[in-house]
């Protein structure tokens with residue numbers, strides 16, 4: 001079991017020293033918990049890959065506490081400045097040409113580096129006190145659901161890491177939007193809460209979106225493997241706008257994202273409270289609910305109501321769920 005830290009000044013100091021010694025620790029961000037380590041150290045990065053069983057071809061995001069720390073690591077440009085002014089700290093990762101400063105494991109053979117300034121006060125404190133840029137992928141075993149609670153990190157990686165900094169439930173609940181600024185036309189590699197229209201507006205230019213669907217190819221963007229973000233139990237999507245509720249098998253759990261069960265005979269657990277759909281609440285609860293279902297022996301398979309595509313956050317959740325459903329499809 002890992003030790004849960006609450007973030008007192010002494011604990012932040014201890015964690016910072018731990019990270020300066022090239023060890024790794026789970027840290028809270030506003031999106032999902034990350035597994036952090038010194039981005040300048042190959043030893044630390046190798047520990048991250050080992051704990052997650054992450055293949056070495058999949059590059060890491062470097063977390064920084066300021067634009068000037070980002071500028072030490074990547075070749076900054078005007079588009080990056082605009083986006084950072086507008087969205088940092090926050091759930092947006094920028095891909096830019098590297099400066100050869102970070103450990104080679106971070107870029108996994110690419111010439112670019114992904115950078116982001118997270119919006120979580122405890123993570124920012126660790127960055128400041130340690131004085132390090134921190135590489136941090138989501139704190140899950142490779143390909144699995146991302147953790148949005150300290151207890152979920154404990155469940156997933158508790159046997160493999162020493163410390164988890166508990167920053168409460170993640171406010172966003174889905175991983176950052178990733179935009180590649182290293183090319184002529186900026187391109188979104190992973191959808192997140194910050195959407196294409198918003199990005200295009202701030203940049204005042206076209207923004208492309210990689211069609212990151214269930215079957216997009218790994219070489220387009222390494223983390224877009226067909227079955228990312230997946231529970232181990234079979235998962236299917238139910239489009240409540242197009243079809244009536246499919247018949248549920250014994251042990252099949254249903255999660256609702258936009259409708260609530262209206263009668264006592266109706267099934268399903270809403271991922272938001274109250275009668276009004278609330279996509280922000282759905283995002284905060286989704287991974288946690290899926291993890292619970294995946295671990296509960298009573299649950300044999302999972303159906304999730306499709307969130308639809310109404311906003312950037314809806315689209316991001318739909319993309320994650322399509323991938324989850326692609327792993328062990330129910331036929």
Ligand code: TXA
Nearest residue numbers: 031033034059060061112113114137138175176222223
């Ligand atoms: O919200 C987030 O971004 C969270 C929190 C912890 O910050 N982190 C996260 O990291 O989701 P990870 O490693 O689970 O996903 C990062 C994705 C991977 O799919 C990786 O392939 C991609 O970013 N990536 C990283 N560097 C890249 C690069 N230079 N070029 C293309 N893709 C890159």
Ligand code: MG
Nearest residue numbers: 137138146175
């Ligand atoms: Mg991940």
